[in-house]
Every structure is written in C-alpha cells, then in structure tokens.
Amino acid sequence: MAEQENSVKTLGSSAAYQLANVTKTAPVFEAVTPRFLTRLFEWKGLETGIFRLNKVNEGETTLDILCSQSDDVNITEGFVDCSSKPREYTLNAISTVVNVHTHISDLYSSPYDQVKEQLRLSIESIKERQESQLINSDDYGLLKNAAESQRIQTRFGPPTPDDLDELISKVWKEPSFFLAHPRAIAAFGRECTRRGVPPQTVQLFGAHFLTWRGIPIIPTDKLFVDGQKSPKGKGGKTNILLVRTGEQKQGVVGLYQAGVPGEQSKGLSVRFMGLDKNGIGSYLLSLYCSVAILADDAVAVLEDVDVGNYYDYQ
Structure with a gap:
C-alpha cells in the first residue's frame, strides 16, 4: 500500500498582501538639493519690488x-x-499654477494630503529654479554680472590652490565663501592631495565642507559643467566663484518682496485661485527675487575649470 503524502496548506503571500496595510513614503524628489547659497545670502526685503x-x-x-x-x-x-x-534691480517673478481636481483631493488624501504634497513639491521646484537664477540669470545672476576685472583663467586646467589664491586676491576684503560644482570641488581636493596640502574642513548647517585659507567651499549643481562626458565621466568645464556677502560689507545681497499676500517664506506666495466648473482647484505659486552685487570686488570668477575625474590621477 502506497504511503500517503502529507501536504500542509497555508495562506499565500498574494492573498495576504490584499489584507495588509502598506506603509508609504511621501513623494521623493531626487532633484532637490540643500540650496546652501540661499541660506548663506543676506536677504533684504523690498517695499515696491525695485532696488x-x-x-x-x-x-x-x-x-x-x-x-x-x-x-x-x-x-x-x-x-x-x-x-x-x-543701476536699478527689478525683482524677477518665478511662477507656476498647480491644478488639483477636487475628487482627487477628496478621495485620495490619506495618509498624505494630495494638495499639500502638490504644493510642497512645486515649492521645492521653484526654489531650485531660484538658486539657478541667482547664479545664471543674464539680468542679475552672479556668474554673468561679475565685473570683467574680476575674471581669471585657470593656470593648469583642474582647479589648484594657486587658482583659489588668485580668487582671494580679487575678493580680499572679508570673503565669505567659494561656490563650486561638486565635481570641481572633487578635482580641487585631488589637486591638493597631489601637492601634499590637503584642505581643512568646517561644519556648517550640520554638514562638513572643504575649506581653503579658512574659507568654506560650498557645493551647488547650479554652476553647470559643460562638455560631453566620456564613459568614465571625463571632460567638462565649469566655473568657481568667490563671494563676499552682506550690505554692511558692500558685498552681495539677495533681494525679495516683503509682505506679499499668502507669504510662505521670503518672497514666496501661495494663493488659491478658486474652482472652475469642472471642479479643478488652482493654486498660484509666485517667488519674487533678485540679487545685487554692491561692489565689483564682491565677486570673482575662476573660468574654464576642468573637472577631470579620478582616473586622471591614476
């Protein structure tokens, strides 16, 4: 007589999944950066949008x-x-409209409020755009508006201690910080290591930054790297800035409109525009900002910086 096989029946994962609560995250926006530049600026509120x-x-x-x-x-x-x-500076407006259908916000707002999440992500996007404009705007950006007398070329290709010393000679009256793409900072670190002068670090905003001559080197991806990248990540030119901030120091001053209706932060307004006949609610987000270089020697630019990569030093 054949021995009967024993088989154990159990609840399958697929069926159990249907009964389980799923723990979710809020939407993760990978393009968001720390935006150290806007935190380091001294900001001046304006009455009428003109400085x-x-x-x-x-x-x-x-x-x-x-x-x-x-x-x-x-x-x-x-x-x-x-x-x-x-010279007069007129505040630049960065605006967008967020549309959310009422049935979406009514039915699908647990555990995360759909309207709040849409506004949060849109505000992050606008603030990223703000930092880019503060650096790259043709009208008022630091990179395009630095005086010709404050521009220097790299001596070697990759950024060297000598190059940063030249920047300091241009902004020698109480310089506040260097500003560079993370790849440029990495290239500078490699040059320092190669020369046997590793840079010191300093802690700001709970993070560690490289320094040169005691001046912090602040990273931003808004100082773009040009040129095509090889499979190993080679190639590309960028710029490094040295900035002095503060009105009393005759440095760089961030400008914003004070007291705008629906103000969420400096110069940032969120206003509900109402519902249309299809039940779509619209929210207007506006950020008013600019930046003024009070004296020519408040900003210097190191141009044509070759970011290279790790393999160049092997």
Whole structure:
C-alpha cells in the first residue's frame, strides 16, 4: 500500500498582501538639493519690488573722490559725487499654477494630503529654479554680472590652490565663501592631495565642507559643467566663484518682496485661485527675487575649470 503524502496548506503571500496595510513614503524628489547659497545670502526685503544701487563716482584712487580742493590752505573742499544714473534691480517673478481636481483631493488624501504634497513639491521646484537664477540669470545672476576685472583663467586646467589664491586676491576684503560644482570641488581636493596640502574642513548647517585659507567651499549643481562626458565621466568645464556677502560689507545681497499676500517664506506666495466648473482647484505659486552685487570686488570668477575625474590621477 502506497504511503500517503502529507501536504500542509497555508495562506499565500498574494492573498495576504490584499489584507495588509502598506506603509508609504511621501513623494521623493531626487532633484532637490540643500540650496546652501540661499541660506548663506543676506536677504533684504523690498517695499515696491525695485532696488536702486547708488554708487560713488570715484577718482583715480579710492581717496580721490572730492570734486574740488584749495591748494592755498591745503584743505580739501568739495563733496562726494554719486552716479546720476544708478543701476536699478527689478525683482524677477518665478511662477507656476498647480491644478488639483477636487475628487482627487477628496478621495485620495490619506495618509498624505494630495494638495499639500502638490504644493510642497512645486515649492521645492521653484526654489531650485531660484538658486539657478541667482547664479545664471543674464539680468542679475552672479556668474554673468561679475565685473570683467574680476575674471581669471585657470593656470593648469583642474582647479589648484594657486587658482583659489588668485580668487582671494580679487575678493580680499572679508570673503565669505567659494561656490563650486561638486565635481570641481572633487578635482580641487585631488589637486591638493597631489601637492601634499590637503584642505581643512568646517561644519556648517550640520554638514562638513572643504575649506581653503579658512574659507568654506560650498557645493551647488547650479554652476553647470559643460562638455560631453566620456564613459568614465571625463571632460567638462565649469566655473568657481568667490563671494563676499552682506550690505554692511558692500558685498552681495539677495533681494525679495516683503509682505506679499499668502507669504510662505521670503518672497514666496501661495494663493488659491478658486474652482472652475469642472471642479479643478488652482493654486498660484509666485517667488519674487533678485540679487545685487554692491561692489565689483564682491565677486570673482575662476573660468574654464576642468573637472577631470579620478582616473586622471591614476
């Protein structure tokens, strides 16, 4: 007589899955960065969205600014003359409209509120755009508006300690921070290691940053790397900035509109625009910002920086 096989029946995973609660995350937005630049700026709120930068008409030296003098008594007389056509900055508007159908927000807002998540992600996107504009805008961005006298070329290709020292010579009055793409920072670190002068680190915002001459090197992916990349990641040129910030230091000042309706943060407004006949709710997100370079020597640019890669040093 054949021995009867014993078989154990059990609940399958597929059926059990249908009864289980699934723990979810909020939407993960991988393109979001720490945006250290906006945290390091000194921000100035405006009343009417216009900022006028008045500058002194200077002579051949910084001490030669008076318009007349009396040689007979060896007493300088006159007044300090100012530009009759000062530059004015008008705040730039970065705006978007978020649309959410009421049946979506009504039915699918647990555990995460659909409207809040849409607004959160849209605000993150606008703030990323803001940081890019602060650096790259043709109208007011640091990279395009740095004075020609404040631009230097790399000596070697990859960024070297000598290059950063040259930047410091251009922004020697209380420089605040370097600004560079992460790949440029890595290239600089390799050059320092190759020369036997590893840079020190400093802690800011709970993170560690490389420094040079005690000045932190702040990473941002908004200083773009140009050129095609090889399979090993080679190639590409970028720029490195050195910035002095603060109105009292005659540095760089971030500008925003103060007190906008629906203000969420500096210059950022969120306003409900109402429902249309199809039940779609619309929200207007607007961010008003700009940046002013108060003095030419507040920003310097190291151009044509070759980011290279690790394999170049093997």
